[in-house]
Amino acid sequence: MKSPRRKPITAIEPALPLISLRMPKDASFVNLVEVVVPKCSRDELVLSTENVRTFLGLLEEFRGADLLRRHGLQTRSKLLFCGPPGCGKTLTAEVFARELGLPLIVARLDAIISSFLGETATNIRKVFEVAAEQPCVLFLDEFDALARTRADGSEHNELRRVVNSLLMLIDRFKGTGFLIAATNLEEALDTAIWRRFDDVIVFELPTKREIRRLLALKFKNFPAPSSLYDRVGELEGMSFADIDRICENAIKRTILKRSKTMMDVDFSFAIREALRRKEVRKKLQPR
Ligand SMILES: Nc1ncnc2c1ncn2[C@@H]1O[C@H](COP(=O)(O)OP(=O)(O)OP(=O)(O)O)[C@@H](O)[C@H]1O
Ligand SMILES: [Mg+2]
The missing domain is CATH 1.10.8.60 (Helicase, Ruva Protein; domain 3)
Structure with missing residues (x-):
């Protein structure tokens, strides 16, 4: 059978105009994230052909979200970026946000992870709540630090609690933007995490x-x-x-x-x- 003709990957539409983030009144949220106005453009990024196609597909869905919803269909909005350090996970998150015209909320793990019992899960919930209220890209970098496998016997009960609540938050996340988690230690992720994401995108060493x-x-x-x-x-x-x-x-x-x-x-x-x-x-x- 003849394969369907694919769109040439050069036919990319211009980036959407940028909208800004309404900061919530809760002052504690401000310390948990860094709000980035995405500046890096697609011209600064080298992606594999396969990843370009994936991102074009995601952009197309985002632009056509209303149409899809009218047909009872959800857009893909939860992405997991994997692959070795220095291969473009963070840079791509920024370029993608710029293409979508959305602010980038980068979760600050140093502030989110707390030694007080239960506080880490509360902090993550706050970040998810704000990200779900308005269109944005929520970026959870070094995701393995939050989503480490619960199977590891040496880990603390608190970690189980964090992973459980993270699984629930990802499941319930219905933002109008994207949730992007990135890791270069994918083998350390809890196995239950994987299926929560609509797409897993691998960034490899350059060919x-x-x-x-x-x-x-x-x-x-x-x-x-x-x-x-x-x-x-x-x-x-x-x-x-x-x-x-x-x-x-x-x-x-x-x-x-x-x-x-x-x-x-x-x-x-x-x-x-x-x-x-x-x-x-x-x-x-x-x-
Ligand atoms: N695919 C790419 N195209 C162009 N430049 C790149 C690419 N990947 C990385 N770079 C360059 O390397 C820098 C670091 O890349 P980046 O922070 O995106 O890596 P990463 O995959 O997020 O790494 P880590 O796993 O350590 O967080 C970028 O700011 C950019 O200058
Ligand atoms: Mg990175």
Whole structure:
């Protein structure tokens, strides 16, 4: 059977105009979150083709939510972002919020997690309540810190309480925006968490093609060294954030040398620095 023709992924509609968040009167809420006006644009993000399609589908549903509701259908609104550090989970949440024209409420785990009995669950509930009252993107970063498996015998009863109430809140969340949870420790999540999400989106280390696209982005406003695209193989296995830093360091080095053209040695130096950093990290936190 012939597969249906897919929309070309370049046919993206402009971002929706941004609406702002009405802050609730409850002063304690203000300390539990950071409200971000999303600024990063889609041009700053490199996504796999599969993830682009997923996000386009989600945007399409969001724009057509009223129509779907009239047919008794719910839009997907609860997303779980997984994958290694530095591969775009947080950046994508911001770009997605900007595309939706919604404010981004970033839950502050340091303030939410409390040593007082029962207070963590209360704090999470407050954040969910405000997020459900108005259109926004609620972003729960480092989600594993809240949704750690209850099966782990070493864990405290308080954690069970937190996970139970989190499961209930996610189930009941019927906001007009999105709930996005992100983790790079997906194996630590409680098994009951997974099916609460409408979609799980995996952010992986960049492929060669994605590395090339990232390099093109990073050298949009600065002349690249002649061998740049021959060096993609050396960057394989690194995260987007690592490569981003390599480019930035190489550019800084060139500027400090008062030069307008980057030499291959400047880029090599930045790669060596990244490898050195990786080694140090491995020594300090063996996995
Ligand atoms: N897919 C990407 N496209 C372009 N730049 C990226 C991408 N992923 C990461 N970066 C760069 O790396 C930085 C850090 O990425 P980000 O914070 O989104 O990673 P993360 O997946 O949330 O990591 P963590 O699991 O540690 O929270 C971004 O601000 C951006 O500069
Ligand atoms: Mg992150």
